[in-house]
Amino acid sequence: xxxxxxxxxxxxxxxxxxxxxxxxxxxxxxxxxxxxxxxxxxxxxxxxxxxxxxxxxxxxxxxxxxxxxxxxxxxxxxxxxxxxxxxxxxxxxxxxxxxxxxxxxxxxxxxxxxxxxxxxxxxxxxxxxxxxxxxxxxxxxxxxxxxxxxxxxxxxxxxxxxxxxxxxxxxxxxxxxxxxxxxxxxxxxxxxxxxxxxxxxxxxxxxxxxxxxxxxxxxxxxxxxxxxxxxxxxxxxxxxxxxxxxxxxxxxxxxxxxxxxxxxxxxxxxxxxxxxxxxxxxxxxxxxxxxxxxx
Amino acid sequence: xxxxxxxxxxxxxxxxxxxxxxxxxxxxxxxxxxxxxxxxxxxxxxxxxxxxxxxxxxxxxxxxxxxxxxxxxxxxxxxxxxxxxxxxxxxxxxxxxxxxxxxxxxxxxxxxxxxxxxxxxxxxxxxxxxxxxxxxxxxxxxxxxxxxxxxxxxxxxxxxxxxxxxxxxxxxxxxxxxxxxxxxxxxxxxxxxxxxxxxxxxxxxxxxxxxxxxxxxxxxxxxxxxxxxxxxxxxxxxxxxxxxxxxxxxxxxxxxxxxxxxxxxxxxxxxxxxxxxxxxxxxxxxxxxxxxxxxxxxxxxxxxxxxxxxxxxxxxxxxxxxxxxxxxxxxxxxxxxxxxxxxxxxxxxxxxxxxxx
Amino acid sequence: xxxxxxxxxxxxxxxxxxxxxxxxxxxxxxxxxxxxxxxxxxxxxxxxxxxxxxxxxxxxxxxxxxxxxxxxxxxxxxxxxxxxxxxxxxxxxxxxxxxxxxxxxxxxxxxxxxxxxxxxxxxxxxxxxxxxxxxxxxxxxxxxxxxxxxxxxxxxxxxxxxxxxxxxxxxxxxxxxxxxxxxxxxxxxxxxxxxxxxxxxxxxxxxxxxxxxxxxxxxxxxxxxxxxxxxxxxxxxxxxxxxxxxxxxxxxxxxxxxxxxxxxxxxxxxxxxxxxxxxxxxxxxxxxxxxxxxxxxxxxxxxxxxxxxxxxxxxxxxxxxxxxxxxxxxxxxxxxxxxxx
Numbered sequence: 007x008x009x010x011x012x013x014x015x016x017x018x019x020x021x022x023x024x025x026x027x028x029x030x031x032x033x034x035x036x037x038x039x040x041x042x043x044x045x046x047x048x049x050x051x052x053x054x055x056x057x058x059x060x061x062x063x064x065x066x067x068x069x070x071x072x073x074x075x076x077x078x079x080x081x082x083x084x085x086x087x088x089x090x091x092x093x094x095x096x097x098x099x100x101x102x103x104x105x106x107x108x109x110x111x112x113x114x115x116x117x118x119x120x121x122x123x124x125x126x127x128x129x130x131x132x133x134x135x136x137x138x139x140x141x142x143x144x145x146x147x148x149x150x151x152x153x154x155x156x157x158x159x160x161x162x163x164x165x166x167x168x169x170x171x172x173x174x175x176x177x178x179x180x181x182x183x184x185x186x187x188x189x190x191x192x193x194x195x196x197x198x199x200x201x202x203x204x205x206x207x208x209x210x211x212x213x214x215x216x217x218x219x220x221x222x223x224x225x226x227x228x229x230x231x232x233x234x235x236x237x238x239x240x241x242x243x244x245x246x247x248x249x250x251x252x253x254x255x256x257x258x259x260x261x262x263x264x265x266x267x268x269x270x271x272x273x274x275x276x277x278x279x280x281x282x283x284x285x286x287x288x289x290x291x292x293x294x295x296x297x298x299x300x301x
Numbered sequence: 302x303x304x305x306x307x308x309x310x311x312x313x314x315x316x317x318x319x320x321x322x323x324x325x326x327x328x329x330x331x332x333x334x335x336x337x338x339x340x341x342x343x344x345x346x347x348x349x350x351x352x353x354x355x356x357x358x359x360x361x362x363x364x365x366x367x368x369x370x371x372x373x374x375x376x377x378x379x380x381x382x383x384x385x386x387x388x389x390x391x392x393x394x395x396x397x398x399x400x401x402x403x404x405x406x407x408x409x410x411x412x413x414x415x416x417x418x419x420x421x422x423x424x425x426x427x428x429x430x431x432x433x434x435x436x437x438x439x440x441x442x443x444x445x446x447x448x449x450x451x452x453x454x455x456x457x458x459x460x461x462x463x464x465x466x467x468x469x470x471x472x473x474x475x476x477x478x479x480x481x482x483x484x485x486x487x488x489x490x491x492x493x494x495x496x497x498x499x500x501x502x503x504x505x506x507x508x509x510x511x512x513x514x515x516x517x518x519x520x521x522x523x524x525x526x527x528x529x530x531x532x533x534x535x536x537x538x539x540x541x542x543x544x545x546x547x548x549x550x551x552x553x554x555x556x557x558x559x560x561x562x563x564x565x566x567x568x569x570x571x572x573x574x575x576x577x578x579x580x581x582x583x584x585x586x587x588x589x590x591x592x593x594x595x596x597x598x599x600x601x602x603x604x605x606x607x608x609x610x611x612x613x614x615x616x617x618x619x620x621x622x623x624x625x626x627x628x629x630x631x632x633x634x635x636x637x638x639x640x641x642x643x644x645x646x647x648x649x650x651x652x653x654x655x656x657x658x
Numbered sequence: 659x660x661x662x663x664x665x666x667x668x669x670x671x672x673x674x675x676x677x678x679x680x681x682x683x684x685x686x687x688x689x690x691x692x693x694x695x696x697x698x699x700x701x702x703x704x705x706x707x708x709x710x711x712x713x714x715x716x717x718x719x720x721x722x723x724x725x726x727x728x729x730x731x732x733x734x735x736x737x738x739x740x741x742x743x744x745x746x747x748x749x750x751x752x753x754x755x756x757x758x759x760x761x762x763x764x765x766x767x768x769x770x771x772x773x774x775x776x777x778x779x780x781x782x783x784x785x786x787x788x789x790x791x792x793x794x795x796x797x798x799x800x801x802x803x804x805x806x807x808x809x810x811x812x813x814x815x816x817x818x819x820x821x822x823x824x825x826x827x828x829x830x831x832x833x834x835x836x837x838x839x840x841x842x843x844x845x846x847x848x849x850x851x852x853x854x855x856x857x858x859x860x861x862x863x864x865x866x867x868x869x870x871x872x873x874x875x876x877x878x879x880x881x882x883x884x885x886x887x888x889x890x891x892x893x894x895x896x897x898x899x900x901x902x903x904x905x906x907x908x909x910x911x912x913x914x915x916x917x918x919x920x921x922x923x924x925x926x927x928x929x930x931x932x933x934x935x936x937x938x939x940x941x942x943x944x945x946x947x948x949x950x951x952x953x954x955x956x957x958x959x960x961x962x963x964x965x966x967x968x969x970x971x972x973x974x975x976x977x978x979x980x981x982x983x984x985x986x987x988x989x990x991x992x993x994x995x996x997x998x999x
Contacts, residue, residue, distance in 0.1 A: 189769040190779075193830070196727055196761050197783035197837060198753045207782070211773035353852045354823075453940070467941050468715075497714040497879055500941060502923040506933070524852050527925040531933035550929045568857040569927050570882040576905045577864065578886065580857035586822050 032289040035282035042279055045093050046100040055087040057094045057246055070265040080267040082254060092271050095248040099276070102163050102242075103229035107221055109167025110174045117171075118178025119213060123186050123205055132175065139172035148231065152240040159242050162235070166228050177220055181213040215294040222287030226280040233276055248272045313384065314341035315518050316365060316486055321378030321388065323357075323364045330591045334360040336542035337378070344485070347512060347519035349529030349550070351565070352539035355587045358522045361539065362488045365520070366403050367395045382486075400431045404479035408491040410471035414463040420474045421459030424481055431482045446477040450507060469500035473507065480511060487512065490522045505532050526562075527569050530554065535624070538562045541588040541598035548625035558620055558632040561599045597628065605631055605641045663971030664700045666902045666980040674841060674873050675703040675726070680735035682721050686946060694945050695721040697897035698735070703841070708867065708874040710888030710905065712881050712920065716942055718897040719877045720764075723843045726875070727761055728752060740840065757787065760834035764846035766826035770818035776829055777803070777814040783837045798836060805869075806832045806862060824855035828862065835866065841873040848883060860887055881920050885909055893917050896942055896953040899972065903979035911988045913981040916954050952984065960985045 045052070055061070062085045063071065069085035071077055079088035121129040151165045185191065186209065194204050229248075235241040236249030255269025256262050262269060323335040335357045342348050352358040363369050365380050367390060380388035387398065407413045415423055424446065425439035434442065440459070447455035450473045463471055472492060479487060489508060493501035509532045512519045523529055529536055530550065537547040538559065546559040557563045567581035585602040588594055594601055600610040607630070615628045631637040664678065682696040696718040703709045711719045725732040728744055737744040739759065747755055763769045770779055777799060784795040800810035806828040808821075818826055827847060834842055844863065848856040860883060867874055878884050884891060885905045893901045893914060901914040912918045919938050926933075938957045943949055952970050955961040962985065970982045 189763040189765060190771045192724075192729060193761070193763065193769055193833065194771075194782065195729060196756050196759075197833070198757050198786050199782070200753075203786065207774075208771050212771070215773075353854055451939075469941050497941075498881070498923040499714060499919055499938060502925070503939070505925075525925070526853070527927035530927050530929045531925060531931075554927070554929050565854060566927060568854045570857070570860070570880075570886045571927070572882050572885060572909055572921065572924060574886065576885060576888060579864070580860055580886065582857040582861060583854040584858075586824070 028289050028293055032286055035286040035289075038278060038282045039286065042096055042100060042275075046097045049094050049097050052093070054090040054093060057086065057090040059087075060085045061087060070268060072265070073267055079271040080265065082265070082268045083261070088251075088268055088271055091246050091251055092248070092275055094246045095251050095272060096275065096279075098159060098242055098245050098247045099229055099232055099249070100279070101159060102166060102232040102247075103225045105159075105163035106166030106170055106228040106232075107174075107224045109164060110170030110224065111217070111221060113167075114171035114173070114175030115178045115217060118175035118180075119182045119205060119209065121175075122179040122182025123201070123209060125186075129179070133179070136172040136175050136179075139169075140176070144169045145231070145234065148235060149238065149240060152235055157241060157243045159245070162232065162242055166231055169231070170224055170228065174217075174220065174224065178213060178217060181216050182209055185209055185212045216291065219287040219291035222283045222290065226283035226287070229276065229280055229283070248276045252276070313343075314381075315344045315346075315383060316340075316342045316520075317381045318365060318388075319379045319381070321361075321364055321380060322376065323360050323369065324375040324377075326373040326375070327591065331375070332590050333542045333593065334590060335364055336590075336593075338537075338539075338542075338544050340537055340544065340547070342486070342518045342520060344518055345512075345516045346535065347509070347521060347533045349533035349536040350520060350522045350539060351524065351526055351529055351536060353524060353565075353587050355541075355590065356539040357542040357590070358524075358539050359490055362405070362490055362520055362522050366399070366405060366488055367392070368405070400427055400484065401482045402484055403486045403488065404482070404484040405488040405490065406472070406475045406479050406492050408494050410468065410475045410495070411463060413475060414471060416463055419460055419462055420466070424459075424474070424478050427478060427481050442481070443477075446480055447474075449480065449511070450474075450477045452477070468496055469504065472496060472500075472504050476504075476507060476511065480515070483515065484517065486518045486520070488520045488522070491524070492521075493528065494523070501528075508532070525569070526565055538565070541593055542590055543598065543628065544626075545599065545629070546627040548620070548622070548627075552620075552622050552625050556620070556622065556625070558618075558625070558627040558634070559599075559629050560603050560605050560631075560633060560638070562627075563633050564604075597630070604645060605638050607631060607637065663973070663982065665972050665974055667700055667702050668704070670704060672704045672706075673702050674705045674707075674740060675875075676736075676738045677701050677722075677726065678736050678738075680722065680725055680737070681733045682718070682725050683733045691946050694897050694948055696725065696732070697948070699894070699897070699899045701892055701899065701902065703873055703875060705840075705873055706867075706871065707890060708876055708888045710884035710891040711875065711877045711894060712879065712884045712891060713894035714879055714942060716896070716945060717894040718945070719879075719894050720845050722894070723761065723845045723875065723877050726843060727756060727759060757783070757837045758839050759841045759843060760837065760839040761843045761845060762827070762830050762834055762847045764849055766823050766830060766850060767818065769830045770826055772818055774817070775814065776808070776812075776816055776818060776821070777810065779818070780813070780829065780833045780836060783833065787837065789837075799832075802832045802835050803829075805866070806835075808832065822855075824851050824858060827851065827859050831859075831862065831866070835870065838870070839872070841875065843875045843877070845877045846879070847876075849878060849880065856883065863887065880924070882924050893920065896945055896948050898953055899982065900954065901979075901981045901983075902972065903981075907976070907979045911976070911979070913975055913979065913986040913988050914954075914983050915958050915960055915985075915987060918987060952982075 061081060062069065069081050070083050071081040071085065073080040077087050077089065079092060081087055117132050121132040148165055148169060152162065155161050191204060191208055194208050232241055232247065233249035233252065236247040237253040239253065241247050241249055251272035252269050255272065319339050320337045321335060322337055325332040325334055338361055340348060350358045350361060367387065376388065378388065379386055382398065382402065414420065421443055424443045425436065428434050428439040428442055429436065443459060444455045447458060452458050452470065452473050466474065492508065493504050496504060505528065508519065511517065521529055521533055533550050535547070535549050536553045537544045538561065539545065540561055546553065546562050553562065557566065564581065564583045568583060570580055583602055588598045596611045596613050597615050600606045603610065609630050615630050617626050617628055619626055667676065678700045679698050680696055681698050684693045684695060686693055699722065701709065711722060713719045726737050731745060742755060744755055780799045780803060781795055784798065789795065803810045803813050808825060808828055818829065821829065848859050851859065863874065864887065866872060876884060876887050888905045891903065891905050891908050892899050893916065895916050901908065901917050908917060909921065912921055938959065940957055943956055949956050951967045952965040955965040958965065964984050970984050972980045972982045974980050975986055975988065
């Protein structure tokens with residue numbers, strides 16, 4: 007019994023494992039997002055011009071002033087500094103986007119995973135609720151709600167969060183369903199793991215990857231939605247947002263023609279941020295897309 | 302015995318490959334999936350291609366049929382069909398050959414059938430496309446094909462969707478579709494691996510019957526030497542992208558030369574062995590085709606390995622019987638092989654498999 | 659054939675598992691119909707024995723394995739393991755009892771969580787049950803990994819997809835061993851593997867069985883593999899047991915026509931042996947509406963009117979060889995049919 011062909015064999019030298027790379031594009035996006043997050047967090051502390059002060063300059067004639075050394079992004083009709091206002095706008099836009107998707111994940115993600123795992127009546131009820139939520143045209147619902155309530159940072163975030171519950175929940179449920187019947191879950195049950203442990207240790211690590219990429223994409227959607235709402239004058243009442251700035255800059259075709267910078271810079275920031283979120287989300291998904299088979 | 306024209310057509314191969322290579326570009330480097338394979342299949346003949354997963358057997362059959370993507374694939378060597386070079390043809394040019402001249406059946410009939418189309422439609426489609434038949438003509442032929450492949454109640458089955466059929470029935474539908482345009486050459490890639498044993502036997506029987514009736518050539522890809530034994534004229538054993546032994550089926554079993562082939566044969570559990578008899582195994586795993594070993598590709602796993610095997614790659618050797626070739630310095634039966642075998646038996650490392658020897 | 663009956667059950671103190679009248683049914687969507695996956699089967703397994711369960715897909719063999727584990731619980735019947743009826747347990751006691759029986763599945767890759775470390779996967783049972791300190795747990799895991807032929811160092815650094823199919827199956831085996839179970843149910847453990855790798859896994863199971871004093875249930879569709887590893891074999895067809903006997907007897911004297919079909923369907927790796935024409939046509943009928951009488955009667959070459967109306971029960975035709983057939987091929991009192999060649 008000294009030699010045992012079955013157990014003494016098996017291992018050959020480890021094959022060279024090639025690390026997947028996220029790529030330069032991803033890191034550029036992350037840098038941009040980091041910069042935006044920094045700006046959003048610390049705007050009041052930055053040496054910026056006041057976003058509300060009117061920098062009237064009689065020598066330059068009537069505002070709006072075009073971009074110059076003094077006003078990098080130019081000024082609006084009331085001679086306010088577009089650069090300072092754009093950076094201040096990041097604050098509300100990003101906070102709303104982040105808060106909305108967090109709320110969506112907390113509620114939608116939890117409900118989705120639980121209904122996908124336990125199935126049965128829980129699943130039937132939650133799926134019905136999701137379908138009802140998805141059946142409302144979300145923009146109309148958002149407009150309705152925001153026109154009825156007091157529009158603060160919190161309420162706007164909650165409204166957008168409410169809207170993201172159903173899509174997030176559906177994806178979480180689908181991703182969970184895909185893994186709940188896999189044999190490794192069965193294997194966990196037969197070694198005595200509790201449902202709670204199975205959800206946390208076996209299901210979540212698998213569901214987290216598609217979800218994290220969705221979180222980035224979802225945040226992009228929320229940022230755009232907030233922009234849309236404020237463009238309609240239905241976002242946070244007191245405060246500067248990108249949507250509000252864009253709306254101001256495109257009040258009339260005349261403003262757009264004569265002072266395009268007022269709308270252009272907020273649009274550019276919004277565009278770059280949303281692009282970064284989408285691109286990063288996509289890369290994250292690819293990166294974690296492990297091969298499950300070597301056969 | 303046979304008319305002269307048959308003799309001529311049997312003399313020259315229907316399909317021939319000369320040193321074909323199919324390499325894939327991967328992040329780790331070049332994967333040499335098929336690395337210089339020459340085979341010939343004559344009209345009405347069947348060739349079994351046997352190997353473990355990763356041996357290149359599936360890639361070989363797809364390379365011949367031209368089913369591989371263009372991107373990231375490096376191809377070399379020549380593929381000839383009825384004497385014409387087809388290795389460098391585009392998919393567009395190959396379309397004239399697919400279906401009418403060559404057809405393929407796959408391991409999983411569920412994924413190779415379109416789930417949202419009735420099976421009858423899937424078969425008539427190809428008849429109308431390739432042979433320009435009218436809808437009603439095609440339906441009649443389809444019904445006949447279904448009867449040929451022993452599908453009970455063909456008229457009803459034609460109106461069903463793939464998910465309404467059992468695995469074996471789906472594979473029969475696949476065979477009917479493959480037979481639709483009367484191909485000369487059939488590729489069957491692990492056609493029974495997903496099926497139950499009793500159904501496996503039925504399907505293999507059906508394939509070989511169709512081959513006989515239509516004087517078709519067959520290339521049967523499988524990992525199980527037991528499966529090909531009864532259904533092929535010739536067998537090519539593949540290992541690490543190369544053919545390591547090729548012989549007429551009976552010769553291969555009776556006069557095995559490659560220790561790898563011998564090991565493969567011995568690892569099949571046999572019914573006539575007593576229970577709990579120790580199965581012979583092949584230690585280790587198939588070679589890394591990105592960085593293949595220097596000498597003989599099987600050397601690291603071979604029980605009869607010697608220094609030469611690790612350093613030099615054996616050329617194709619001709620065995621005593623015609624059409625029997627192998628790649629080994631110390632084939633089964635050579636003095637070096639026997640010497641090592643005695644040592645191994647003494648040390649108890651060679652698992653006895655009953656009366657195999 | 660479709661057989662009920664308990665003539666083959668043994669009265670011994672060594673019986674580790676005794677399954678009686680096991681029935682498993684699943685609803686078909688909301689149609690009100692049900693799949694009769696397992697329809698009243700009984701069998702027992704002695705300590706240290708290997709029972710092979712063989713049959714085609716849909717015969718209920720895997721469902722039987724899972725019903726023993728109560729994953730899910732059977733519709734009716736009893737599963738007495740080591741003196742305890744598992745069907746009567748729930749909650750904590752059930753969770754505890756399950757650890758004494760472990761299961762290995764067919765798909766080695768799907769059985770392992772792709773996102774977890776291999777060493778973690780094998781450690782999980784110990785960490786659930788808090789057996790010993792963390793260091794002791796790791797030592798146990800590494801010892802068992804080495805035992806099944808996996809380098810613990812590599813296991814600590816790798817995810818399942820970095821291993822081959824055969825190695826993944828070894829990892830599954832390691833996981834099932836760490837809790838020191840008395841019985842392992844192997845559900846088609848080698849069907850997804852290459853022939854050469856199958857042999858490695860079968861040998862490994864035989865070795866482990868001896869070293870750990872295990873009792874095995876080996877479920878597979880390949881009778882050649884089952885015959886090699888089993889002491890006793892139960893042949894299943896459409897939710898019923900057709901034949902039970904020692905593996906040697908089953909091979910030498912198959913009494914049930916279905917067993918004979920299974921035996922003759924196995925391809926023989928020898929071109930000089932003429933390929934046997936399979937004596938059955940078609941495939942098993944749907945378990946939603948199984949045929950009356952003997953369930954094999956629709957495909958059986960020897961079926962009579964009696965087979966279509968009366969269900970045969972298991973009876974002994976030679977010592978320890980039981981068959982549920984009105985017209986067995988060997989032994990028995992009914993007319994004996996010549997073996998189909």
